[in-house]
Amino acid sequence: MTEHHVWHSKVIGEKAVSKLKKHGFDAFFFSTKEEAIKHISAQFSPGLKVAFGGSLTARQLGLRELAKISDCVIIDHGLPDLSENERLDIMRQELMSDVFISSSNALTLDGSIVNADGYGNRVAAMIFGPRKVIIVAGINKVVDNEEAALSRLKNTAAPMNMKRLNRDTPCAIDGICHDCNAEERGCRAYTILRRRPAHTPTQVIIIGEDLGM
Numbered sequence: 001m002t003e004h005h006v007w008h009s010k011v012i013g014e015k016a017v018s019k020l021k022k023h024g025f026d027a028f029f030f031s032t033k034e035e036a037i038k039h040i041s042a043q044f045s046p047g048l049k050v051a052f053g054g055s056l057t058a059r060q061l062g063l064r065e066l067a068k069i070s071d072c073v074i075i076d077h078g079l080p081d082l083s084e085n086e087r088l089d090i091m092r093q094e095l096m097s098d099v100f101i102s103s104s105n106a107l108t109l110d111g112s113i114v115n116a117d118g119y120g121n122r123v124a125a126m127i128f129g130p131r132k133v134i135i136v137a138g139i140n141k142v143v144d145n146e147e148a149a150l151s152r153l154k155n156t157a158a159p160m161n162m163k164r165l166n167r168d169t170p171c172a173i174d175g176i177c178h179d180c181n182a183e184e185r186g187c188r189a190y191t192i193l194r195r196r197p198a199h200t201p202t203q204v205i206i207i208g209e210d211l212g213m
Helices: 003-022 033-041 056-060 063-069 084-094 121-127 146-164
Strands: 026-030 049-052 073-076 099-102 106-108 113-117 132-138 189-193 202-207
Touching: 003 026, 003 106, 003 202, 026 033, 033 063, 033 132, 033 202, 049 063, 049 084, 056 063, 056 132, 063 073, 073 084, 084 121, 099 121, 106 146, 113 121, 113 146, 121 132, 121 189, 146 189
Parallel strands: 026 202, 049 073, 049 099, 099 132, 132 202
Antiparallel strands: 106 113, 113 189
16 A cells, blocks of 8 residues: 555544544544554453454454453454354344444445444444444445445445355346345344434444455
């Protein structure tokens, strides 16, 4: 990344952070993932129930492994070899975690957090249930406004995610949204957080690198 890319990421990231703070979120910008990892892992402690919302970004940062090293209790429906009922039970447990860690499909420069979910577990946990929510996202997910966020969600994040999960949807074939009725459609519950949910302390961490989808 050139110095100009670093500068631009910082300017854009800090602008989004400023708006998010005005909307009640505890927001931070870090230029590198190493700085963000240090900030997040400092919040881990033995016995803390830490849940993960199926985030590729969190996986890229190695947060699950760091939480495990800190002797946290890990709650993660993405573990291999789980039955469907076991996965659903763990999703419900995630709502009662001490810390819920996820990413977002898009963040806006005017301070909104925009997501779509298939089961609804991720967006539900962002709104109410966990004692604290940490949303971590790369600078690639910051867009101008809610209209741009929905466009990013439909035509970038969702198709890539459906392809990653090997879902039988039109967007996993041609990379664009068809607003389909496919049985395996992953965009079923849409949320826009324009202010921090009333009883959910929420950190939003923007990293000046491309992460996730």
